[in-house]
Amino acid sequence: MKRAIRSYISFTRNERIGIVCLSALIIILLAVRITMVYYVHPKHNTAEEQKLRAAWEVFKRSQPKPVSDSVRNEQATYADKTSEDDAPLPSIININTADSETLIRLKGIGPAMAHKVLVYRKKHLFKRVDELLDVQSIPKETFDVVKKHLAVDSSSEDAK
Numbered sequence: 001m002k003r004a005i006r007s008y009i010s011f012t013r014n015e016r017i018g019i020v021c022l023s024a025l026i027i028i029l030l031a032v033r034i035t036m037v038y039y040v041h042p043k044h045n046t047a048e049e050q051k052l053r054a055a056w057e058v059f060k061r062s063q064p065k066p067v068s069d070s071v072r073n074e075q076a077t078y079a080d081k082t083s084e085d086d087a088p089l090p091s092i093i094n095i096n097t098a099d100s101e102t103l104i105r106l107k108g109i110g111p112a113m114a115h116k117v118l119v120y121r122k123k124h125l126f127k128r129v130d131e132l133l134d135v136q137s138i139p140k141e142t143f144d145v146v147k148k149h150l151a152v153d154s155s156s157e158d159a160k
Contacts, residue, residue, distance in 0.1 A: 055100040055111040062105065094153045095126045106149060108142035126152050 011019065093102055095117070103114035113135075120135045129150045133143055 055104050058101050059104045059111050092151045095150055106146045
């Protein structure tokens with residue numbers, strides 16, 4: 001019985017060399033496949049990249065400039081008098097037609113989040129403002145601040 005089993009498992013010298021060569025070839029091919037990610041770059045969509053860069057510039061301009069400690073001390077009394085709600089916010093925005101620059105003007109939405117909203121909108125048109133929570137990584141707190149400035153226009157659903 002052992003001899004019968006051993007005859008199925010045992011290999012000749014040439015078969016063992018072949019198995020080693022095939023194993024080495026498989027390992028080399030897997031290593032090449034894994035490292036190709038670092039050497040082959042995907043094609044860039046230049047139009048989309050330019051839109052994102054423009055949106056990033058708008059976002060950077062909307063952010064407060066860093067101030068030194070001496071200026072910060074002078075501004076402390078002014079900052080105590082103003083609240084965050086006094087900042088001008090855009091009027092009602094239609095989620096189904098807004099571009100990334102318009103979305104970035106909303107408090108708490110940056111270029112990356114605006115891009116995620118636009119990508120989600122390409123797949124699913126918004127029927128209600130609450131569907132914005134379905135977009136990946138939009139926190140509930142940000143949605144609560146932004147929702148009073150958002151609307152969904154039913155005519156934009158018929159257009160697409």
